[in-house]
Amino acid sequence: MKSLEELKKIRERALKNVDIRRSEDGSGIKLLIGMGTCGIAAGARETLNAIMEELQVQDVHDVFIVQTGCMGHCHAEPMVQIDAPGEAPIIYGHVTPDVGRQIIIKHILEGELLEDHLFTKTHHRI
Amino acid sequence: MKKYRLHLMICGGTGCQSQDSNEIIQALRSELQKKGYEDEVQVVKTGCFGFCEKGPIIKVHPDNVFYIEVKPQDAERIVAEHVIKGRIVKELLYEEPTYHEKVEHQGDMSFYKKQLRIALRNCGLINPENIEEYIAVDGYLALGKVLTEMKPKEVIELMKESGLRGRGGGGFPTGRKWELTAQNESKLKFIICNADEGDPGAFMDRSILEGDPHSVLEAMAIAGYAIGAEKGYIYIRAEYPLAIHRLNIAIEQARKYGLLGKNLFDSGFNFDIELKYGAGAFVCGEETALINSVEGGRGEPNAKPPFPAEIGLWNEPTCVNNVETFANIPPIILKGSEWFGKIGTENSKGTKVFALAGKVNNVGLVEVPMGVSLKDIIYEIGGGIRNDKKLKAVQTGGPSGGCIPADKLDIPIDYDSLKSIGSMMGSGGMIVMDEDDCMVNISKFYLEFTEEESCGKCTPCRIGNKRLHEILERITMGEGTIEDLDRLVVLGEMIKDSSLCGLGQTSPNPVLSTLEYFHEEYNQHVVHKHCPSGVCKALKKYQISEEKCVGCTACAKVCPVDCISGEPKKRHVIDPKICIKCGACFEACRFNAVVRP
Numbered sequence: 001m002k003s004l005e006e007l008k009k010i011r012e013r014a015l016k017n018v019d020i021r022r023s024e025d026g027s028g029i030k031l032l033i034g035m036g037t038c039g040i041a042a043g044a045r046e047t048l049n050a051i052m053e054e055l056q057v058q059d060v061h062d063v064f065i066v067q068t069g070c071m072g073h074c075h076a077e078p079m080v081q082i083d084a085p086g087e088a089p090i091i092y093g094h095v096t097p098d099v100g101r102q103i104i105i106k107h108i109l110e111g112e113l114l115e116d117h118l119f120t121k122t123h124h125r126i
Numbered sequence: 127m128k129k130y131r132l133h134l135m136i137c138g139g140t141g142c143q144s145q146d147s148n149e150i151i152q153a154l155r156s157e158l159q160k161k162g163y164e165d166e167v168q169v170v171k172t173g174c175f176g177f178c179e180k181g182p183i184i185k186v187h188p189d190n191v192f193y194i195e196v197k198p199q200d201a202e203r204i205v206a207e208h209v210i211k212g213r214i215v216k217e218l219l220y221e222e223p224t225y226h227e228k229v230e231h232q233g234d235m236s237f238y239k240k241q242l243r244i245a246l247r248n249c250g251l252i253n254p255e256n257i258e259e260y261i262a263v264d265g266y267l268a269l270g271k272v273l274t275e276m277k278p279k280e281v282i283e284l285m286k287e288s289g290l291r292g293r294g295g296g297g298f299p300t301g302r303k304w305e306l307t308a309q310n311e312s313k314l315k316f317i318i319c320n321a322d323e324g325d326p327g328a329f330m331d332r333s334i335l336e337g338d339p340h341s342v343l344e345a346m347a348i349a350g351y352a353i354g355a356e357k358g359y360i361y362i363r364a365e366y367p368l369a370i371h372r373l374n375i376a377i378e379q380a381r382k383y384g385l386l387g388k389n390l391f392d393s394g395f396n397f398d399i400e401l402k403y404g405a406g407a408f409v410c411g412e413e414t415a416l417i418n419s420v421e422g423g424r425g426e427p428n429a430k431p432p433f434p435a436e437i438g439l440w441n442e443p444t445c446v447n448n449v450e451t452f453a454n455i456p457p458i459i460l461k462g463s464e465w466f467g468k469i470g471t472e473n474s475k476g477t478k479v480f481a482l483a484g485k486v487n488n489v490g491l492v493e494v495p496m497g498v499s500l501k502d503i504i505y506e507i508g509g510g511i512r513n514d515k516k517l518k519a520v521q522t523g524g525p526s527g528g529c530i531p532a533d534k535l536d537i538p539i540d541y542d543s544l545k546s547i548g549s550m551m552g553s554g555g556m557i558v559m560d561e562d563d564c565m566v567n568i569s570k571f572y573l574e575f576t577e578e579e580s581c582g583k584c585t586p587c588r589i590g591n592k593r594l595h596e597i598l599e600r601i602t603m604g605e606g607t608i609e610d611l612d613r614l615v616v617l618g619e620m621i622k623d624s625s626l627c628g629l630g631q632t633s634p635n636p637v638l639s640t641l642e643y644f645h646e647e648y649n650q651h652v653v654h655k656h657c658p659s660g661v662c663k664a665l666k667k668y669q670i671s672e673e674k675c676v677g678c679t680a681c682a683k684v685c686p687v688d689c690i691s692g693e694p695k696k697r698h699v700i701d702p703k704i705c706i707k708c709g710a711c712f713e714a715c716r717f718n719a720v721v722r723p
Contacts, residue, residue: 001384002392004270007261010383014262020188021133021251030188035212048131049166056129064188065131067212 019061028062029108030083036070043096044078050097051080054104063108076119082107093119130168132209133187135250136196139174139336140329140368142181146198147171150182153201158209167209173337175250176491177237180220185232185250192232193218223487223509237488240507242469244477245293245330245453246493249337254372257379260340266385268459269344272351273393281352281459282308288463289475290455294320294411294448295526295552296628297474297541300455303445306435307353310443315355317346318439318446320416321362321369324408325524326575328555330479330491331449335362335369338453339376343386345452347397348459353445356396361416364403373401408525408579411553412627413446415581426583427627448553450479470496474540478551484521484558485512494539501535504558515560519643523552525572525579526632528639529565548639550632564661565644566651569636570598576633587630590621594637602662606652614641660722666707667722670698674719681711681720 001007022028033039033048048065055063071079076093080103083089092103092114099117106112136142136151151169158164175183180194184204191214193204200218207213219228220235229235243249252259260266272281286301307315319342323331335342346358362370377399380386388396402420409415410425417439419425438444454476458466470476474496480503482492487509494503500520504510511517519529522539528549530537537543541551559568573595582588597614600606618634618641625631641648650656657665670681670690677695682688689705692698700711700720712720 001266001270001390004267004274004391007266007270007391010258011261011264011267014258016129018133018252018259018262020131021135033212035210037211040211052129052131052166066189067208069211069213 016061020064027085028064029085030066031063031103032066032068032081032083034069034071034077034079034081035067036074036077038070038074039077039079042077046097047078047080047095047100051100051104054101058104058109060104060108063104073119079119091119092117128165130166132167134167134169134204134209135172135185135187136169137173137175137181137183137250138171138254139178139181139249139333140366141174141178142183143368145182147182149198150184150196150201153198154205157201157205161205161210163205163209170253171255172252173249173254174333174491176246176333176493177488178491179489183250184218189214190231190233192220192230192235194220236509237490237492237507240498240502241493242477242495243493244457244469245334245450245479246337246491247457248341249333252338254337254339255375257340257376257383257385260338264460265340265456266344268456269347269385270391272348272459273391273395278308278352278354281348284459284463285352285455288458288466289470289473290451290458290466291474291541292448293450293454293478293553295523295550297551300447300451303435303447304349304352306433307355307443307445310436312443314357314440314442315353316439316442316444317350317353317355317358318413318416318420318444319346319358319360319362319452320411320413320446320448321360321366322404322406322411322416323363323366323449323553324406324411324579325526325553325555327483327557328481328524328553330481330554332366332369333491334449334453335366336372339369339372340380341456342449342452343373343376343380343399345455346399347386347390348455349445349447349452350397351395353443355445356398358397358399359402359420359439360399361402361404361410361420363406365406370401370403377401407581408575409581409627409629412629415627416446417444424581426581427629429626450554471538471540473542478539478554480522480554480556482508482556482558484556485515485517485560485563486510486558487512496540497538499536499538500530503539503556504535508558511558511560515562517558518561518563519559519565519640521549521557521559521568521636522555523550523632523635524555525576526550526628526635527552527555528635529559529568529643530639531643548635548642550635562659562661564602564657564659565640565647566598566601566657567661569640570595570602572636573598573633576629580629580633584624584626584630586621586624587626587633590617590625591630591633593617594621594634598637601648601651602657603664604651604655604662608649608652610652611641611645611648614638660709660712663707666709667702668700668705668707668709668711669721670700670711671719671721672697674717676717676719678717680714680716684710684714686710 080092080095184193290300291297414428434444479493577591675697682690689701
């Protein structure tokens with residue numbers, strides 16, 4: 001080890017492998033994917049993998065993918081819900097792998113909604 | 127490389143490994159492979175999570191789900207439900223003992239809520255056998271900062287400002303210790319890490335070494351730079367094989383990355399570390415005895431002064447610090463003394479790890495800010511007393527500490543407050559006792575330990591502790607006299623005043639503190655030959671009450687020596703000559719008819 005820069009370079013590289021373990025502090029964006037039987041049958045796993053890949057390609061590190069069960073709208077699976085800290089959740093329906101990639105590029109990176117794929121803007125639970 | 131979407135962190139500490147955590151890892155890996163998910167999910171073996179009682183533990187990232195008491199056969203379920211379908215396996219969640227609710231997230235568990243983890247920050251978060259994971263969580267950044275931006279004097283100044291005190295027992299200010307060693311001019315100086323953890327029940331040092339070995343290596347190098355030493359030794363007991371294994375891996379990796387060895391960070395500073403194995407003698411935790419043992423001599427202490435800072439290992443200036451102390455150092459360097467100074471109390475800064483054990487619901491390693499009350503630790507983190515019994519006392523500081531009675535639970539814990547009530551911080555053992563524990567017996571237990579562990583060099587400790595133990599033995603056998611109680615005090619004070627090292631100077635503490643706070647219990651033993659908690663076998667006299675006995679025969683059925691006679695539906699009688707006082711009848715009776723006076 002010759003310099004602090006060299007160490008920081010290793011740190012940056014290594015951080016990419018462990019950053020999802022920092023989800024606990026609540027600062028990142030949570031991306032929920034419905035992985036009930038309905039979701040899986042509609043191709044949720046492929047969507048999930050596509051999203052993971054896109055996150056890597058775009059070098060995004062503050063998005064945490066969390067699987068959930070059936071969201072109750074089986075007809076619109078695969079579904080993706082985006083929970084940004086302090087914002088109302090946003091849900092997309094019929095998310096194919098391609099739409100999944102677009103969600104990362106458009107929604108996460110550019111802050112633009114994908115109007116055509118929105119399921120509902122907000123939802124409420126009692 | 128493909129990124130994993132899910133990390134399954136499985137505890138690989140000694141506690142969980144003894145409960146098949148290695149088999150769980152294998153089962154998970156093969157199950158993931160079978161289902162074709164091995165590229166999406168990473169299985170990581172980590173250090174100790176601290177909640178050892180509920181091990182083996184699995185934590186899932188990024189959903190932060192915390193599974194307890196996992197068995198190898200649960201692997202299939204976890205993969206099928208959690209990994210594939212994102213459904214939490216409810217049966218494996220922790221249930222709060224006070225309000226009986228299952229908790230999903232680690233942060234919501236009462237055991238973790240009040241904790242603040244500095245020394246244990248990486249335990250359970252990283253794979254201790256992978257240096258890059260340590261580097262990812264700011265590892266070796268403090269060493270880099272120190273070597274490239276700070277002068278040794280500035281490092282010492284920072285440590286002094288932080289107020290960090292030794293976590294091994296004595297509580298000596300770390301910065302001051304470094305300064306004293308730095309002041310002594312010598313070509314050769316040494317840093318020693320004291321990993322001779324010997325208090326019965328304390329295992330925080332082991333957990334740190336197993337879960338985050340690099341933090342100790344990094345801090346030792348920082349200390350070496352501050353005092354001008356190029357060589358460090360870790361004195362570790364040979365009975366910690368897993369910690370030794372992980373340290374060896376860590377040292378090798380650090381050398382490979384140029385974080386140990388010559389010319390670190392191009393600063394001209396060299397530092398390397400060697401392990402020295404101890405045979406597990408308690409007295410070798412005392413620094414002069416430890417140094418003698420490292421040199422290959424008998425593990426016996428020397429009179430101080432001269433302190434190791436002047437004449438230490440191979441007669442050269444040496445600084446001995448404890449594992450937990452070292453683990454605190456990198457964050458202090460990175461975040462500053464001000465940050466550290468805000469945590470804790472006036473004279474005790476930062477946090478302390480306690481090994482919470484005994485009659486509490488949640489047993490394990492807990493790290494809390496100094497100044498937290500014993501009540502908070504026992505009732506909030508510990509989840510209260512087991513089986514809703516009444517708390518009687520808390521023993522802190524191991525064989526050197528004392529018993530704190532229930533009415534002093536509100537006292538904020540720090541070095542000085544514990545000392546003021548006759549106990550001490552020690553290395554952080556904390557044993558909770560309820561009404562079933564006999565205080566005379568407890569102090570006898572500790573005396574047994576110190577008598578065995580006394581090195582024998584000085585008379586007060588060698589013979590005095592033996593006599594103390596004998597008197598206690600007499601009392602528990604029902605042969606004690608009221609004069610014995612005075613003898614205990616006189617002898618105890620004498621041993622404290624005249625012993626050579628810390629072992630003898632503190633060994634009477636368990637007796638003296640229980641004598642002070644539980645004098646009535648001692649009185650009962652010597653005057654009435656009665657043990658109120660029914661522990662001292664020789665004093666037990668089981669009887670069956672005439673009014674309460676309904677003649678259900680339950681007691682007679684469980685008696686292993688058939689000393690209970692009586693016809694069904696008639697009063698039963700215990701023959702005291704045959705009775706071995708095992709207590710089986712007492713437990714079996716559902717009418718409270720068996721009494722132990």
